[in-house]
Amino acid sequence: MQKTAFSPDGHIAILPRLLGPIRPSISSHTRMKVNLDGKIALVTGAARGIGQAIADALARNGAKVAYADIDFDAAKKSAVKTPGALALRLDVASETEIEHALQELLRAFGQLDILVNNAGVNTIAHRVHLDQFPVEEWERILRVDLTGLFLVSRAALGPMLAQKSGRVINIASVLGLVPARLQSPFVAAKAGVVNLTKSMALECAAQGVLVNCIAPGSILTQGTRDLFYGPDGKYSDRVQAMLAHIPLGRPGTCEEVAHAALFLAAPESSYINGAVLTVDGGWTAGYLREF
Secondary structure (H helix, E strand, C coil): CCCCEECCCCCEECCCCCCCCCCCCCCHHHCCCCCCCCCEEEEECCCCHHHHHHHHHHHHCCCEEEEEECCHHHHHHHHCCCCCCEEEECCCCCHHHHHHHHHHHHHHHCCCCEEEECCCCCCCCCCCCHHHCCHHHHHHHHHHHHHHHHHHHHHHHHHHHHHCCEEEEEECCHHHCCCCCCCHHHHHHHHHHHHHHHHHHHHHHHHCEEEEEEEECCECCHHHHHHHHCCCCCCHHHHHHHHCCCCCCCCECHHHHHHHHHHHHCCCCCCCCCCEEEECCCHHHCCCCCC
16 A cells, blocks of 8 residues: 655655655645734634644734633644734633633624634544443533534624624534544534534524534644554554545645635635535545445
């Protein structure tokens, strides 16, 4: 089988036996440009990975961004790189922390225009059949990935609906569309996010708030390195089988997901509501197999 490797900075290294062509991360001169001047954004799970990439992209395009994360030290390190950004301590499973974070954001910026619900968790230790899955782990994942998204959205919609404008971008997963084995709570939570997005879109559109969803496929993050793509990944022996199911033959980058979020946040995306945008290299397009 062909092999794929990644350099320490996360860029994809091309090896002789690579499974199809792999393109490097998006360079600065090809990045999407939109006008978000005067907009205020809140991104949850923004300390690293997809959340940080989305927060950085919004800030590069003129938005003032609050980097919110349960890991406050990491959120501060990410936010300090962006002039005018705010770091917030936020556990999305805590109604008290959500209230405090939103109050701090409104004190600092006076409004909220863009919410990106990115915070989420999965499990590495419990990749087991449903009959063996610990109830406490099920509840932990659902509490963050679905209930947490609901709680943050409920709080953030207050100022958005009052000003009769706003964008909510929920980060789901392709597994919310096409389930996989051995991670039933994550699949259930992300499927819930997909339809919650559509329900929110129906409820909020009349008051000027658009709600959409991004469903990333296999994205190169620290979590997927720990599972698959790192040299010591728990399931590194299964990388080729997974990549063989992706028509592009590679994992995506956080920046590629961030471009999708930027597209949905753009003023020009004013007639997109209740949509699910897959960023998956073709994962969900069909069954990639030679018969």
